[in-house]
Amino acid sequence: MRAHKFPQAAIVLLLLSAVSITLWALLTPSAATGFLQVTFLDVSQGDSAWLKTPDGRDILIDGGKESEGPGLVSYLQSHGVTDIEVLVLTHPHADHVGGLVTVLENMDVDEAFTNCQSYDSATYQEFQELLLDKGIPTTCVRDGDDFTWGGVSAAAVNPPEPLTSDANNDSVVLRISYGTIDFLLTGDIESQAEAQILGRGRIIEAEILKVAHHGSGSSSTALFLAQVDPEIAVISVGISNPYGHPDPETLARLRDAGATIYRTDRHGTIVVTTDGTAYSVQPETSYLYLPFVMKGWPSTPTPRTTLPGSRWHLWAPYPTRVVAWLRVSGAAP
Secondary structure (H helix, E strand, C coil): CCCCCCCHHHHHHHHHHHHHHHHHHHHCCCCCCCCEEEEECCCCCCCCEEEECCCCCEEEECCCCHHHHHHHHHHHHHCCCCEEEEEECCCCCHHHHHHHHHHHHHCEEEEEEECCCCCCCHHHHHHHHHHHHCCCCEEECCCCCEEEECCEEEEEEECCCCCCCCCCCCCCEEEEEECCEEEEECCCCCHHHHHHHHHCCCCCCCCEEECHHHHCCCCCCHHHHHHHCCCEEEECCCCCCCCCCCCHHHHHHHHHCCCEEEEHHHHCCEEEEECCCCEEEEECCCCCCCCEEEECCCCCCCCCEECCCCCCEECCCEHHHCEEEECCCCCCC
């Protein structure tokens, strides 16, 4: 019988797919007790992040534009969310508040956090009226405020008191911590607010950074990134948006800071799961690389290994920090 030869590339891809599925099943916990799951939702040119805390609370930060509202509600409900314990609006711009109007119209919300800024827009007014009509308690967040949600702590590092009157720079900025893993969620702050946060001496170090203002060139200064020292940078941005986001210079600064970049316009919705000592990153779209990053999992990092006769290789280059990577070379985000 004549033997059939399979192309080496096909064999490699099959092996990588099998390894990816197996390791992901073993190493990525679901949003169960003991894990914090942070989902950066693909809401086009806008921001929205959903936190599922270890004790099952649902926290929603921003909601994208009003047109994204129905899809946002559908996504949450399809993932078992029946009500929102804490709803956070970072600032009143339409690409952050719009979808929250639909959330308030269709879901129960226990309490709301905003910067309580005065801002003239019909969408923001509708949002405020819904909070009043539904009797939802509202907290005006300021720098120095601290909150705890089921073992997860949140420290506000912005806005200051009094507000600056600039909507972007008055964004609520939260440093979310669970165990040794930290997230910095920056709203739409720009370089002025970043400098003020640094000047106030706030702790902003974080493994995972939600990049400010959709990757705008007016945000994410080198000094700010040096203090954050992110390993993962998530940019919430729309495909072919008219603003040129993310700015190429901002992308360069993020790479210079040592961050691996994930973008909702390329990777779709991005889920980060942590047990407080390790974390995994799962993008909706993986672009032919094994889509996870592990930090602190109890395993021995392996040296860079090239698959025989192939240009593909697997690597785990951070043995001193117990950070493991598994990715197909040449297919970085």
